[in-house]
Amino acid sequence: MSQVSATEPEVADERAGVAQPLGAGAITALVGFTSSFAVVLSGLRAVGASPAQAASGLLVLCLTQGIGILLLSFRYRIPITLAWSTPGAALLASTGLVAGGWAGAVGAFVVTGVLIVVTGLWQRLGALVGAIPVPLAQAMLAGVLVPLCLAPVQALRTSPAVVVPVIVIWLVLQRFAPKWAVLVAFATAAIGTGIDIAVSHRPLDLAAMVPTVEWTVPHWQWQAVVGIAVPLYIVTMASQNIPGVAVMRSFDFQVPWRASMLVTGIGTLAGAAAGGHAINLAAISAALSAAPSASPDPKRRWIAAATAGATYLVLGLASAALVTLIAAAPAGTLETVAGLALLATLAAALSGALTDPDDRLPALVTFLVAASGTTLFGIGGAFWALLAGLALRRFLPRGT
Numbered sequence: 001m002s003q004v005s006a007t008e009p010e011v012a013d014e015r016a017g018v019a020q021p022l023g024a025g026a027i028t029a030l031v032g033f034t035s036s037f038a039v040v041l042s043g044l045r046a047v048g049a050s051p052a053q054a055a056s057g058l059l060v061l062c063l064t065q066g067i068g069i070l071l072l073s074f075r076y077r078i079p080i081t082l083a084w085s086t087p088g089a090a091l092l093a094s095t096g097l098v099a100g101g102w103a104g105a106v107g108a109f110v111v112t113g114v115l116i117v118v119t120g121l122w123q124r125l126g127a128l129v130g131a132i133p134v135p136l137a138q139a140m141l142a143g144v145l146v147p148l149c150l151a152p153v154q155a156l157r158t159s160p161a162v163v164v165p166v167i168v169i170w171l172v173l174q175r176f177a178p179k180w181a182v183l184v185a186f187a188t189a190a191i192g193t194g195i196d197i198a199v200s201h202r203p204l205d206l207a208a209m210v211p212t213v214e215w216t217v218p219h220w221q222w223q224a225v226v227g228i229a230v231p232l233y234i235v236t237m238a239s240q241n242i243p244g245v246a247v248m249r250s251f252d253f254q255v256p257w258r259a260s261m262l263v264t265g266i267g268t269l270a271g272a273a274a275g276g277h278a279i280n281l282a283a284i285s286a287a288l289s290a291a292p293s294a295s296p297d298p299k300r301r302w303i304a305a306a307t308a309g310a311t312y313l314v315l316g317l318a319s320a321a322l323v324t325l326i327a328a329a330p331a332g333t334l335e336t337v338a339g340l341a342l343l344a345t346l347a348a349a350l351s352g353a354l355t356d357p358d359d360r361l362p363a364l365v366t367f368l369v370a371a372s373g374t375t376l377f378g379i380g381g382a383f384w385a386l387l388a389g390l391a392l393r394r395f396l397p398r399g400t
Contacts, residue, residue: 025307057275062316069309120261143370155332244281
């Protein structure tokens, strides 16, 4: 009897030690999902996806990143978390329809996956992407985000009854609980949409709420490859994978680079035909599983990552219901939530773009070209923005 009593504190400590990373992992996935799923849906719809195809894309992104997290965290016993490419989704939203339509965009997703796999196998390609000046990469991202971040203001004209409460709730929570601002803003949008549906007596398509995978045969169009795949790869590497490694290093975890690129590249390839644009190392949300708040014992933090992976698998089941609800929402509702979710990213990108005085003018040109949304020869503005910035940086003397 005394022997059993002596072990009870140890059992209690063991349970407490596991409960903390389990909770941290669930929060990691919830924050990652709710803070940016609206951006993903906006991006997929912008390049031609139907509501069913967008729901399929969101589902497969949850599945591939969830499986990838489980594989990496169990294999290496460190808290490696993955995410969909939020900057990449923003890029899609600003690019719009490309040659070949949705099938052309899917072909570009496949090429992006191939490039990520090659990065894992060929170190020189990763070094080449890493050589792109950070201010220019950040300026391109900032330019891509501007139209999306203007959406809440523009939506005030079309759907003020739904949009105004969303913005007010978001502002209040930015003051008192910023971590939950986007989640509660979406909940407010959902309530407003429900009221609007009830008042207008519009029926919801309940059958469409069942999660399904919509396969699309990819078409390879050079305009889509240059206009989507190349910028999507660059922004994913520069804004997600490279910062993700840095975040993990700040908590004394060494990311297995080759394995991570192979898992995320193969995951992107596997999900492309079903509408998944790209998965990558998590950057901001990575800290939720890797920090001491996930567990005082660094050796237990991989449990938080594994829990996040399992939670993503469950969240994927909600993708079709979310898309069905959003499809019935007043105009501008989805764009408002997405724009609010991206404001912090825009602020960080602008800060990074204009920090270095030597690169300020090339970065500004990159930003303006990307924000203009100009399309030339069927190729979106993000590619031309980076090209213009690099050319101007090469032409101007340093210190201009």
